Amino acid sequence: MTPATASPALSSPSLSPATPDKRLRIIDRTMRLHGYASHALIETLHAVQEAFGYLEPDLMRYVAGRLKVPLSRVYAVATFYHFFTLKPPGEHTCVLCKGTACYISGTAEIFRKVEEMLGIHAGETTADGKISLMTARCLGACGLAPAGVFDGTVVGNLTLDTVVNKLQAWRSHDADHRESAGDRENRNRCR
Amino acid sequence: MTPTAPIAQKPRTDVNPVRIYTLRIDGRDVSGREDETILTVARQNGIFIPTLCHLDGLAERGACRLCIVEIQGSPKLFAACVTLVKQDMDVITDSARIRDYRRKILELIFSERNHVCAVCVVNGNCELQDLAVKLGMTHVRYDYLNPPQSVDASHPRFSLDHNRCVLCLRCIRVCKDIEGASTWDISGRGIHARIISDLNQPWGESETCTGCGKCVQVCPTGALSEKGKSVAEMTKRPQFLPYLQMMRKEAEI
Amino acid sequence: MTLTIENLQEIAKTETDAVESYRYRINVCMAAGCLSCRSDVVKASLEEEIRRQGKEKACLVRGVGCLGLCAVGPLIDISPLNVTYQAVQPSDAPEIIGSLTGAPVSRLLLPADQPFFSRQKKIVLENCGIIEPERIESYIAAGGYEALYQALRQMSPRQVIDEVTASGLRGRGGAGFPTGLKWTTVYKARQAVKYVVCNADEGDPGAFMDRSVLESDPHRVIEGMAIAGYAVGASRGYIYVRAEYPLAVERLRRAIKQAKRLGVLGENIFNTPFAFDIQLRLGAGAFVCGEETALIASIEGRLGRPRPRPPFPAEFGLWGCPTLINNVETLANIAPIVRRGGGWFAGIGTEKSKGTKVFALAGKINNTGLIEVPMGTTLREIVFDIGGGIPAGRRFKAVQTGGPSGGCVPEQFLDMPVDYDSLREVGAIMGSGGMIVMDDGACMVDVAKFFMEFCMSESCGKCAPCRVGTTQLFGILERITAGDGSIEDIDTLKELCDLVGATSLCGLGQTAPNPVKSTLRYFENEYTAHVRRHHCEAGVCAMGKAREATT
Numbered sequence: 004m005t006p007a008t009a010s011p012a013l014s015s016p017s018l019s020p021a022t023p024d025k026r027l028r029i030i031d032r033t034m035r036l037h038g039y040a041s042h043a044l045i046e047t048l049h050a051v052q053e054a055f056g057y058l059e060p061d062l063m064r065y066v067a068g069r070l071k072v073p074l075s076r077v078y079a080v081a082t083f084y085h086f087f088t089l090k091p092p093g094e095h096t097c098v099l100c101k102g103t104a105c106y107i108s109g110t111a112e113i114f115r116k117v118e119e120m121l122g123i124h125a126g127e128t129t130a131d132g133k134i135s136l137m138t139a140r141c142l143g144a145c146g147l148a149p150a151g152v153f154d155g156t157v158v159g160n161l162t163l164d165t166v167v168n169k170l171q172a173w174r175s176h177d178a179d180h181r182e183s184a185g186d187r188e189n190r191n192r193c194r
Numbered sequence: 195m196t197p198t199a200p201i202a203q204k205p206r207t208d209v210n211p212v213r214i215y216t217l218r219i220d221g222r223d224v225s226g227r228e229d230e231t232i233l234t235v236a237r238q239n240g241i242f243i244p245t246l247c248h249l250d251g252l253a254e255r256g257a258c259r260l261c262i263v264e265i266q267g268s269p270k271l272f273a274a275c276v277t278l279v280k281q282d283m284d285v286i287t288d289s290a291r292i293r294d295y296r297r298k299i300l301e302l303i304f305s306e307r308n309h310v311c312a313v314c315v316v317n318g319n320c321e322l323q324d325l326a327v328k329l330g331m332t333h334v335r336y337d338y339l340n341p342p343q344s345v346d347a348s349h350p351r352f353s354l355d356h357n358r359c360v361l362c363l364r365c366i367r368v369c370k371d372i373e374g375a376s377t378w379d380i381s382g383r384g385i386h387a388r389i390i391s392d393l394n395q396p397w398g399e400s401e402t403c404t405g406c407g408k409c410v411q412v413c414p415t416g417a418l419s420e421k422g423k424s425v426a427e428m429t430k431r432p433q434f435l436p437y438l439q440m441m442r443k444e445a446e447i
Numbered sequence: 448m449t450l451t452i453e454n455l456q457e458i459a460k461t462e463t464d465a466v467e468s469y470r471y472r473i474n475v476c477m478a479a480g481c482l483s484c485r486s487d488v489v490k491a492s493l494e495e496e497i498r499r500q501g502k503e504k505a506c507l508v509r510g511v512g513c514l515g516l517c518a519v520g521p522l523i524d525i526s527p528l529n530v531t532y533q534a535v536q537p538s539d540a541p542e543i544i545g546s547l548t549g550a551p552v553s554r555l556l557l558p559a560d561q562p563f564f565s566r567q568k569k570i571v572l573e574n575c576g577i578i579e580p581e582r583i584e585s586y587i588a589a590g591g592y593e594a595l596y597q598a599l600r601q602m603s604p605r606q607v608i609d610e611v612t613a614s615g616l617r618g619r620g621g622a623g624f625p626t627g628l629k630w631t632t633v634y635k636a637r638q639a640v641k642y643v644v645c646n647a648d649e650g651d652p653g654a655f656m657d658r659s660v661l662e663s664d665p666h667r668v669i670e671g672m673a674i675a676g677y678a679v680g681a682s683r684g685y686i687y688v689r690a691e692y693p694l695a696v697e698r699l700r701r702a703i704k705q706a707k708r709l710g711v712l713g714e715n716i717f718n719t720p721f722a723f724d725i726q727l728r729l730g731a732g733a734f735v736c737g738e739e740t741a742l743i744a745s746i747e748g749r750l751g752r753p754r755p756r757p758p759f760p761a762e763f764g765l766w767g768c769p770t771l772i773n774n775v776e777t778l779a780n781i782a783p784i785v786r787r788g789g790g791w792f793a794g795i796g797t798e799k800s801k802g803t804k805v806f807a808l809a810g811k812i813n814n815t816g817l818i819e820v821p822m823g824t825t826l827r828e829i830v831f832d833i834g835g836g837i838p839a840g841r842r843f844k845a846v847q848t849g850g851p852s853g854g855c856v857p858e859q860f861l862d863m864p865v866d867y868d869s870l871r872e873v874g875a876i877m878g879s880g881g882m883i884v885m886d887d888g889a890c891m892v893d894v895a896k897f898f899m900e901f902c903m904s905e906s907c908g909k910c911a912p913c914r915v916g917t918t919q920l921f922g923i924l925e926r927i928t929a930g931d932g933s934i935e936d937i938d939t940l941k942e943l944c945d946l947v948g949a950t951s952l953c954g955l956g957q958t959a960p961n962p963v964k965s966t967l968r969y970f971e972n973e974y975t976a977h978v979r980r981h982h983c984e985a986g987v988c989a990m991g992k993a994r995e996a997t998t
Contacts, residue, residue, distance in 0.1 A: 042746070042747045044748035044749075045729070045748050072748075084730075085731070085732035086690050101652075102653055106652075106897050107889060108810070140734065141650070141655075144480055144483055145652075145654075145655050146655070146808075147518075157479060
């Protein structure tokens with residue numbers, strides 16, 4: 004048994020003292036801002052996810068030690084809230100809204116097709132690590148249903164074609180092509 | 195610091211003498227202190243209210259909903275374990291409506307995971323089984339969900355069988371509040387909620403578990419058990435809890 | 448230096464003068480809806496075009512909040528011409544700027560006399576689409592923070608609460624609890640430390656009014672919170688906002704910073720002993736955190752699991768202190784009530800539901816977007832006049848209100864005035880104000896299944912009836928929509944609905960069966976058609992397997 008909180012596992016590359024990670028400083032700053040109080044746990048996990056893209060076990064251990072929160076509680080919080088992910092996300096993320104308005108407007112169908120096309124389910128990443136597929140409860144963009152978020156950009160009035168084109172552009176991985184495809188879509192989408 | 199609801203707070207008897215209320219439970223006149231729950235007062239008077247998540251000596255959760263009672267004048271149902279008594283309250287603990295609801299809740303709990311008594315280590319010594327007998331639940335009319343659940347036998351002395359877990363969270367509470375280790379918590383939510391130790395590690399690899407075994411003793415079902423026990427051989431001894439709590443209070447003074 | 452009313456007036460005057468020094472003000476909607484149609488690019492191209500045509504002195508381009516009609520974004524509005532353009536593209540910029548002096552660009556023109564605009568009455572949304580949400584000066588120019596001044600300098604906390612009570616305002620988060628009563632309870636609590644919490648965890652799928660208010664007019668919520676803090680005796684506030692609303696979060700952060708810098712937040716506000724500070728807390732994707740006790744647990748950094756009430760948060764809330772929790776829209780109503788008096792507010796609406804309500808129109812309706820109407824407006828007016836009716840010539844079937852806790856209101860109630868009580872009577876609830884319109888292409892069993900799936904995966908798992916009950920309900924609905932249901936399944940549905948509703952611990956579980964109950968109430972024939980004839984009238988449910996077996 005190793006003492007859990009006193010010395011967070013230093014084997015992790017991101018926590019190794021030899022190569023201090025800049026991203027760690029963001030996390031430290033968040034915790035300092037809240038006086039290392041245990042109630043800053045969710046805020047800190049937000050910071051971790053923003054900096055690293057997901058909640059790595061060693062980082063959860065690190066946060067637990069700093070905030071003096073039991074390991075089990077960090078894990079509980081990290082899995083209770085669906086915004087947090089314990090798996091590294093793909094290069095690109097496609098979030099499809101499954102709110103009521105989007106459902107009525109047919110996201111379910113789009114979603115089925117996308118799952119088929121990528122061969123993954125919601126919350127998973129393609130084997131090549133390129134695309135993560137997620138669902139959102141409601142983006143609050145119901146006026147533009149069906150809506151989705153592609154790499155952080157909210158896109159409304161989706162059709163199966165626009166989604167498939169976007170994903171195919173990501174797959175083919177040609178940066179220029181991706182850009183132009185994105186712009187073209189935007190124009191089409193907004194008439 | 196996590197605040198607990200006032201039920202758990204110590205009344206300041208030096209400033210305010212505790213008030214005693216008189217009330218009726220199932221038509222009987224009874225009296226209870228203002229900081230006591232309906233459940234406590236009912237039990238003092240020998241009135242049976244079924245419970246599952248409640249355990250003397252642990253903080254209340256009000257979660258299993260088996261202790262629901264009616265209070266005259268309100269259409270709502272109240273969990274007896276977390277509802278404080280009030281003057282002139284008229285409580286009904288055993289109406290046809292309540293019996294029906296309790297039985298159905300129990301059916302839901304049985305339908306959630308795999309509760310096959312015949313092959314269970316606590317067969318004959320199980321609180322869930324006892325409840326089924328007491329509430330007259332003979333069969334489950336809902337679909338068995340039976341999700342695939344694992345067994346964690348990595349601990350040298352104990353084992354954890356998620357199939358038998360009813361998520362009463364007694365293990366979590368005893369570990370956090372009495373042992374002070376907080377090894378256990380719950381991952382996920384809803385129907386996917388599951389007991390985990392530390393960062394979802396095998397129990398045997400937990401860095402925080404002291405191996406005290408309190409969680410095993412308070413577990414109402416066969417989810418947590420001692421190794422080496424065969425079918426129907428495991429008995430639980432949660433009696434240490436009220437004693438432990440009383441002695442700790444002594445020590446504080 | 449502390450802020451005085453003169454400072455405030457001066458800021459307002461400078462801002463108004465600055466804006467009015469331009470002959471044309473072009474307001475581009477920069478709320479999430481239009482932004483997702485690239486309104487930021489439209490704004491940039493308009494600015495560039497103005498530079499190119501050398502009209503910098505005459506034209507001002509401002510990024511404003513939501514103009515309401517999200518369906519045809521990006522929207523721009525040009526004052527003083529009173530012209531609104533819809534679906535504007537960056538390439539339209541030269542034509543728009545060129546036409547300022549002449550006739551408007553007719554192909555982009557949005558008819559100004561549309562009932563969508565003329566039938567609304569705006570209180571909460573009065574500044575939306577008019578002020579710049581990212582600049583506090585713009586809010587002040589619209590009379591912002593005057594109500595706070597008035598409350599702090601001319602009224603006692605008791606008087607503020609009296610105004611709110613007199614207004615008859617009821618909680619806009621869904622349950623409709625009288626706001627004045629809630630404030631009084633917290634006011635009367637004797638502890639020294641109290642909190643004000645703004646519930647911006649808008650979890651109902653289909654509701655986006657809180658997002659829009661926060662994105663379009665964040666200072667209004669901050670002012671409402673500060674007034675609430677003064678009234679109940681709290682000096683610290685938290686805004687709990689969904690992490691799914693990054694733009695709202697960003698604008699709130701900026702607004703709080705500006706308010707602190709100016710001195711409308713902080714110590715000695717308006718030279719009084721009153722101090723108030725606001726912190727932002729991000730939700731992390733849990734619908735149940737809209738429930739008060741779960742929200743408190745989440746702010747405390749814990750799992751968002753509700754606890755039994757009483758004690759209510761007004762007595763025992765955040766960190767055990769008395770806590771006032773109000774929804775965004777409720778707080779957005781406070782400044783106008785203080786400024787114009789509770790009596791004015793009570794003059795709007797119906798007998799038991801005062802004021803206006805913001806509704807988010809979505810689904811199968813022409814004018815999707817955000818509207819604000821007086822309480823008591825009929826559904827027909829909302830759906831057909833303001834909402835423009837059902838697209839593609841299809842037939843209205845039902846409108847779903849109140850999200851996963853609400854119900855479906857069928858056609859026969861179209862002429863019902865909408866308020867808290869009338870909706871409850873027909874088995875729906877006001878909820879936060881999402882209205883999803885459904886046409887005859889919607890299968891009500893499928894809709895019920897959709898909401899049950901939602902409740903099942905949002906259930907926190909604490910109490911058994913909700914955790915297992917919603918899962919069982921979903922299983923049965925799934926079976927019925929797959930064509931494998933039996934007539935007994937409908938009885939089991941009813942039985943479980945009753946059980947889960949009566950015995951669950953918190954509001955989520957207690958109301959989770961509502962969508963099933965209300966669809967069973969009005970559309971039971973669809974359920975029976977699914978199980979008896981394996982037929983889905985709307986053609987939504989893929990009942991292929993069962994049908995093949997029977998033929």
